[in-house]
Amino acid sequence: MNTQKSLCIGLSLSPTWLSTKNEKNQDVNKALILSLPYYMNLAKRAEVAKLDFLFRPDALFLNIDILNQSPAFGGLDPSILIAAIVQETDYIGFISTLSTLFYPPFIAARQLQSLNWITQGRIGWNIVTALKGQENFGQKVLPDSQERYEIAKEFTQVLEALWQSYPHSSLENKGRADRVQQPIKPIEHQGRFFEVQGPLNIPAYPAKIPYFQAGASEAGRDFAASTADGIFAATPDIDSAIEFRRDIRERAQQMGRDVNSIRVLPGLSFYIAATREEAYQCFEQQHTTPDFNRQFRYIESLIGINLSSLSLDTIVTEAMIQTDFNSSYSQTHAQLLRRFICRNQPTVKALLASPEVNGSAHWRIIGTVDDMVNEIENWSACQACDGFIALPCGSEQSLNLFLEQVIPKLQEKGLFRQDYQEQSLWERLRG
Template sequence: MSQTNLHIGLALVMGWLSGNGWRRDDSQVEQLFNLQPYLDLARQAEHAKLDFVFRPDTLFLKTEPLNTEPGFSNLDPFILLSAIASQTQHIGLVATASTTFLPPYVVARQLQSLHWLSQGRAGWNLVTAIDGQQNFGENQLLPSKQRYQKAQEHLEVVQKLWQSYPNSSLKLDKETPQFADVEQIHPIQHTGEYFNITGPLSTPTTPFGDIPLFQAGASNEGRAFAASVANAVFAATPDLEAGIELRNDLIQRAAKQGRDPNALKVLPGLSLYLAETREAAAQVYQETHADSDLEKRYAYIEEAIGLDLRHYNNGDILTEADLTEFDRPVRSRTHSNLMRQYIIRERPSVYSFLQRPEVCGSSHWLVIGTAQDAVDSIIERVSAGAADGFIAIPGGHIQSAQLFFEKVIPALVEQGWFREEYQGNTLAEHLLG
């Protein structure tokens, strides 16, 4: 893999506030709902020539975690990124929008508007949903297969709406006078299983090219969807083997659909707990997760893979024989599959399994160490074909973000793994190569 092809994004979150991190004196938790900390991160990311900042989102709130940490408290991604668009010039702006709950017309207009305001830097992270149906008048969540069928149709409608008011129709001729050629503007008259939409969209297409599509699911349905439509995949790959398997699978699926496999970038989440020494980084990680509830881990494992570890000993070895097949819905098929694959492949002890990112974190690739440790891990993954880059999520304390920008990125640039300057002005251009 060429050393010039690394693609890097940054999760536009104050990731160091999770666990006990928000309690640190310099955490800036008081600014969680202000623009400034996110604008600072976006400007740092742009100065470092990153491809994009990525704003995750949830449409539900679990209140119990709020007793001890910020949990899923958040700002609307489109409003936040629109504010940042006016204060930046090159960095891509990737917003999350659910195809399960949000109307296609609204999503199409929000993304088209962000593309205009940012002059071609908008991106869409298509997600289905793992929760939140109660906030949208639904009693239960659709099964995974149907959620992805709906997502496919949702995307089709959005793309039709984007083209329903073409940029070429804008004449802006004051003398004639003709504002637009209405013969070019047309309703889409979409009738499908999930949506009946007339159109046209009220926001015209931009002259800045396509809006890149990101996809975050790694279940079988998610992979099939990503391979058919995505420009980039935000993947949960807690170890090298999981990354290689996922990337190879997506490349093969894309090729079978006639796509150029190089057009699909696999970008795992990279959770960074960085300090000047490994010992200090380990202490930061331990302090951040010191109050992690073991019972919550037990419950999560049982819900995800049907395995009750409460009566196991820490030294017991887990094997495929401990796993049972079950058809009931799970909260995240991606995380469930990752847990099962790890047990089958590694045969871990119960204690080791309970410490895994899939169990106690978010299944992201995890580095606890120095900036050089992070650089070494990144090069190892990319060289092995486990990733085309990554989305950085600095955690533990704000110094993780500082070290990422001050040491990790410069080292990757110096060693030829990352760009020194932007080669284009749009997100689509950043993702080329």
């Protein structure tokens, strides 16, 4: 009998499968991104597949450079979208993204606890510190990585104090001997970054709100290991995934946490079709472009080398990397890019198509349904992940095959649940 813990599987609500490569579909796809019925239908389909949750990434700025290639960048506010579509479902969870750098803690605490009531315990919080967008909030420069996570730590502590300031037990009838009422009281927080009086003006829902985080720097890994219930990971290959999961669990254990209560969830982008040839055609169509300037700028921002004057057949070697260059964008993605170049010595063309450059360093699968199922099974058996965030790519075919064929095959193998058991997202993550 297979007693393996069920994989935890979420689906991104950022429609990565909508392509702008086909000009005929551009206007239709851009309209779908803002269409409430589209998300409602997607939520119902995901619940039929018994997925753990739907996850809405978010950024508080607009990257105009990638808007034409990535119509899913930006869009509806996560919390408002979730509140609108949750009534179409009964079990599936929802992860909302709120920044600890740009949101006031009181607003964030109220918003998340409101969603906790609206979803009846099916909400989670994706804690982001932000890499861009400071100009939209009166800030000239971002704090460095270490300080951003110090802010996030205090921010999280304030939210927890606010949720405890108006406890659920205060709603119980007075005078009942079997009920112990806790008082509603201010938190009077005065910290390094925040001063918040409290109490919160909404009571706590009985179910705890689980935390999700994607820290990969040293400071980020420490914060994730100390705080998160689910950790989103940028791990483009199985070796990096095994190392990341092992490191997170070791850090969590040193902090006194139950490591088996933490789910490490790589992002998994995939192009799947009836045949491998068709899947690769879809991938190539999506990544064939006469203008690589955006990728060249991205590479230069990470490792300091400009490849734009080189032919696509030029070999990129370790010697070309500026060892003393410190990326102002993401040290984590810079390290993954250096690692890819050192290991593979790719051509410029291969580098531009790699997940490290053209896929946010996510795990990538191109092939058939069976190819995807087999690779997921292998990663699980090698303890490279506890599940994944599904990012269907190329076309809606990848999404449909994932929900209608990949998930049933994972269920047949005993890798994924046949039905929901726990009501709250917090309970499900520990199931």
